[in-house]
Amino acid sequence: MGAQAGLLLWLQLCALTRAAYKVWVPSTDFEAAANWSQNRTPCAGGAVAFPADKLVSVLVRGSHAVSDVLLPLDGELVLASGAGFSASDAGSHPDCSAGAPALFRDPDRFSWHDPHLWRSGDEARGLFLVDADRVPCRHDDVVFPPNASFRAGLAGAVRVRSVSALGRTFTRAEDLAAFLASRAGRLRFHGPGALSVGAEACADPSGCVCGNAEAQPWICAALLQPLGGRCPPAACRDALRPEGQCCDLCGAIVSLTHGPAFDLERYRARLLDTFLASPQYQGLQVAVSKVPRSPQLRGADAEIQVVLAETRPETGGAARLARALLADVAEHGEALGVLAAAVRESGAPVGGGSAAGLVGGAVAAALLLALLALLAAGLLVRRAGRLRWSWRLQAAPAPAGAPLGFPNPVFNAAPSEERAPGGPPSPAPKADAPGTSHSYFINPLFAGPEAEA
Numbered sequence: 224m225g226a227q228a229g230l231l232l233w234l235q236l237c238a239l240t241r242a243a244y245k246v247w248v249p250s251t252d253f254e255a256a257a258n259w260s261q262n263r264t265p266c267a268g269g270a271v272a273f274p275a276d277k278l279v280s281v282l283v284r285g286s287h288a289v290s291d292v293l294l295p296l297d298g299e300l301v302l303a304s305g306a307g308f309s310a311s312d313a314g315s316h317p318d319c320s321a322g323a324p325a326l327f328r329d330p331d332r333f334s335w336h337d338p339h340l341w342r343s344g345d346e347a348r349g350l351f352l353v354d355a356d357r358v359p360c361r362h363d364d365v366v367f368p369p370n371a372s373f374r375a376g377l378a379g380a381v382r383v384r385s386v387s388a389l390g391r392t393f394t395r396a397e398d399l400a401a402f403l404a405s406r407a408g409r410l411r412f413h414g415p416g417a418l419s420v421g422a423e424a425c426a427d428p429s430g431c432v433c434g435n436a437e438a439q440p441w442i443c444a445a446l447l448q449p450l451g452g453r454c455p456p457a458a459c460r461d462a463l464r465p466e467g468q469c470c471d472l473c474g475a476i477v478s479l480t481h482g483p484a485f486d487l488e489r490y491r492a493r494l495l496d497t498f499l500a501s502p503q504y505q506g507l508q509v510a511v512s513k514v515p516r517s518p519q520l521r522g523a524d525a526e527i528q529v530v531l532a533e534t535r536p537e538t539g540g541a542a543r544l545a546r547a548l549l550a551d552v553a554e555h556g557e558a559l560g561v562l563a564a565a566v567r568e569s570g571a572p573v574g575g576g577s578a579a580g581l582v583g584g585a586v587a588a589a590l591l592l593a594l595l596a597l598l599a600a601g602l603l604v605r606r607a608g609r610l611r612w613s614w615r616l617q618a619a620p621a622p623a624g625a626p627l628g629f630p631n632p633v634f635n636a637a638p639s640e641e642r643a644p645g646g647p648p649s650p651a652p653k654a655d656a657p658g659t660s661h662s663y664f665i666n667p668l669f670a671g672p673e674a675e676a
């Protein structure tokens with residue numbers, strides 16, 4: 224309890240000083256079911272085996288009866304108060320597989336750069352972090368819970384403000400280097416990367432750039448490894464990829480040029496209280512961070528990126544919120560410290576999720592059939608050289624000079640919300656007024672009783 228109370232006090236101090244922190248989530252604890260090959264802790268009377276060639280520190284919290292234990296060549300079992308092992312006959316528990324030991328999974332599978340393995344200290348409902356910001360940034364304090372064992376793999380150079388591990392907080396590079404070189408440090412950190420501390424906390428009220436741009440290839444590789452290294456397809460056309468994000472998403476990106484009066488935390492709170500609390504924006508996720516300036520905005524080294532992500536693009540909530548934020552800047556920009564704003568939006572949903580999308584698909588199919596019919600007629604004329612036919616019931620002759628033709632579905636079809644890449648949505652049709660004329664496509668093949676090829 225003492226270590227937990229110390230950690231809680233330290234996190235409260237971070238909150239008071241506006242310091243950002245990231246907490247390491249996975250552990251190498253004996254009782255964590257995810258650490259075992261069968262996704263359950265070893266049952267009573269079962270055999271236990273650890274990888275022979277892996278360094279690992281394992282915290283044991285309870286008492287366990289086992290028949291056999293295969294220990295690694297180098298490692299440690301840390302017994303909490305009241306924890307221990309006792310011998311038991313093999314197969315005394317009906318759920319234990321006869322002769323199949325419970326295998327402790329590879330402790331080296333946890334990567335520092337995996338966004339899944341970190342929890343941010345400033346999480347809030349409706350807010351999220353882009354993938355690069357989910358991993359500790361250079362101004363962040365990093366916390367490894369003192370009441371759990373862990374092992375983290377490093378790749379590349381990693382620099383953060385501080386690291387808390389085993390009840391100690393390292394803020395000086397030489398102190399951390401000595402710990403990493405010790406046996407305790409080698410049991411908990413591995414890999415070719417280098418971990419260092421000493422960066423200052425972010426003192427700019429407008430926020431600081433995360434600084435994980437160089438590490439983003441490792442971040443995306445770790446994030447997408449369960450998906451075979453490939454991003455899932457976005458559910459919309461012209462999907463967006465925000466700065467620091469590994470895959471495309473549907474929604475909108477609002478870029479803000481700010482002045483010295485801008486406060487990032489105050490703007491986040493405004494988004495939560497004024498906009499995301501509204502029912503019309505339910506389901507939207509918003510990320511707000513400072514990123515390097517985009518080519519579209521001039522006059523500043525960095526800008527504020529507001530990402531509006533939606534899981535159901537057909538609702539259009541991101542586009543509505545983007546327009547609301549632009550109007551908010553126009554009205555309150557000076558008070559907020561925002562000098563200019565620009566917006567980018569993704570395109571229409573893929574797959575025709577709405578009724579209009581289904582109508583658009585039907586119109587496209589009808590148009591394709593009409594074009595195929597015209598091509599077939601052209602081939603017949605080309606092969607025969609002359610096309611003849613007769614009507615069983617002759618229609619009244621058309622007035623002199625009036626063109627003959629058939630209605631063109633291009634001009635007389637229900638509109639579709641789908642659009643060509645980069646193009647605006649098709650406007651909604653208006654009701655025909657009395658006397659409204661329609662456009663027709665004149666087919667030269669049907670200009671008279673006989674048509675020359």
